Structure formats: structure tokens, C-alpha cells
């Protein structure tokens with residue numbers, strides 16, 4: 001009964017922004033559990049290098065997922081090659097920081113387009129393929145990747161980013177309510193501090209920042225893979241519309257969440 005609880009054997013997955021960082025970690029974790037994973041990123045080179053590194057069950061599918069044309073191309077490719085999609089991870093994201101008085105509209109639009117609009121329209125475009133193989137006992141899964149910055153404010157002047165991640169948390173619940181009707185389970189992971197390109201502070205000052213985190217360290221590969229595999233597999237089938245903070249206690253186990261030195265970007 002428990003043998004296949006965390007298995008992703010033969011599941012077809014798409015991980016946006018899978019070329020590096022958290023998306024690459026999730027893609028690698030899914031491949032290790034038996035899934036066939038398509039990864040996207042704008043950089044064709046990075047996408048291909050990562051697919052090669054993760055092995056034959058990881059396939060490079062480069063494109064800009066903030067563009068409807070590229071979304072349509074990606075969906076057509078999965079439709080032609082697989083005829084179904086079991087797991088969609090909306091991980092690609094961008095941040096923009098600027099002082100309040102100078103915060104530019106083009107930065108705002110770029111962040112909102114990628115972090116909120118793209119997940120919605122990807123889910124919409126993939127809906128027929130997500131329905132194709134989904135049943136009440138074996139639902140398809142959507143996992144959005146937001147941020148702890150969408151659960152509480154951070155001191156950084158990343159206004160659009162923080163609003164976009166809060167919007168994604170809320171959108172997760174709204175879509176979960178609609179899509180459970182079609183046996184598609186929608187959840188969200190809100191990472192804390194992981195050393196990646198988007199989060200230079202964590203990458204460059206991990207030891208210093210670790211002292212502000214209740215768990216006394218920044219996030220690691222297994223910290224993000226575990227929750228992603230849990231939500232994607234049978235183990236997570238009855239968790240619906242949840243936003244799971246994966247942050248070493250920063251959000252829910254800290255006395256000082258609002259005054260902490262900002263850990264992102």
C-alpha cells in the first residue's frame with residue numbers, strides 16, 4: 001500500500017524555469033522518482049545543458065512562458081509527444097527591486113506578467129491535457145511556486161514581486177476550487193531563502209543570513225524536492241488549495257517575522 005506513495009513513475013511533467021535554481025532541483029527530484037520531465041527557460045543553452053545533466057527523462061523545451069505564442073508551442077509539443085500532462089510546476093519567476101518613488105511601470109508589468117499571468121494562462125492552455133489522464137483516484141497536479149514574501153511583507157523594495165506572490169497564493173486557492181471538479185489538484189509552495197540566481201543575497205551571504213532563520217540555515221536541494229514530490233505524488237492527493245511555506249520556520253515559527261532582515265533578492 002505504501003510502496004508507491006511517493007512514486008512519480010511514468011508521470012509526464014512540465015517544470016517552468018527548470019533550467020536552473022529551484023526549478024532544476026524540482027525537475028531532478030521528479031526524474032529521480034520516475035517522471036518524464038519537460039523543462040522550460042528562455043535560455044536554450046541552459047535548458048539543454050540541464051536536460052543533459054538530468055538524463056534521458058529530462059527534455060529541454062526552451063521558450064518564454066510570458067508569451068502566449070510560446071505557451072501555445074509548448075502545449076502543442078506536449079500534446080503531440082505525450083497526449084497528456086500529469087504534473088505542471090509553475091516555477092519560473094522574476095523579481096524587480098527599486099525605491100518606491102522610482103519604481104518603474106515596465107518592471108511592475110514584467111513581474112506581474114511572469115509571476116501571475118503566466119501560471120494562469122499555462123494552466124488554462126494545459127487544461128485539456130491535464131484532464132486527459134486525471135481521475136479521482138489519480139488526479140493531475142499543479143504546483144505553483146510563490147514565496148514567503150507573498151505570506152508576509154519583506155523589507156526589500158520589491159513591490160510588484162511581493163504583490164505577485166500574494167496574488168499567486170490566492171489564485172492557487174481559487175483555481176483549486178474550480179479544477180478539483182476535473183480531478184486536477186492545485187497547490188502552492190512558498191520557498192524561503194534558497195541560494196539561486198534570483199536570490200543573490202542568499203547565494204552570496206548564506207552563513208550570515210542563516211542566523212536570522214529559525215532553522216539556522218538556508219534551504220537545500222532536499223528541502224524543496226521533498227515537498228514538491230509529496231504534493232506531486234499520491235502522498236499529496238488529499239491536500240488541495242494549500243500554500244506550503246518551505247522556509248525553515250521564517251513565516252510560522254519566528255517571533256520576529258516582520259522585522260527580520262529581508263532575506264530575498
Ligand SMILES: NC(=O)c1ccc[n+]([C@@H]2O[C@H](COP(=O)([O-])OP(=O)(O)OC[C@H]3O[C@@H](n4cnc5c(N)ncnc54)[C@H](OP(=O)(O)O)[C@@H]3O)[C@@H](O)[C@H]2O)c1
Pocket residue numbers: 016017018019020021022023040041042043044046063064065066091092093094114145146147148190191192193194195196197198199202264
Ligand atoms: N531562491 C529563493 O530564495 C526563492 C525564494 C522564494 C521564492 N522563489 C521563487 O522560486 C522560483 C524559482 O526561482 P529561483 O530561485 O530558482 O530563480 P532562478 O535561479 O533565477 O531561476 C528562474 C528560472 O526561471 C526561468 N525564467 C525566467 N523568466 C522566464 C520566462 N519568461 N520564461 C521561461 N522561463 C523563465 C529562468 O530561465 P531564463 O532566465 O533562461 O528564462 C530560470 O530557469 C521563482 O518563482 C521565485 O520567485 C525563490
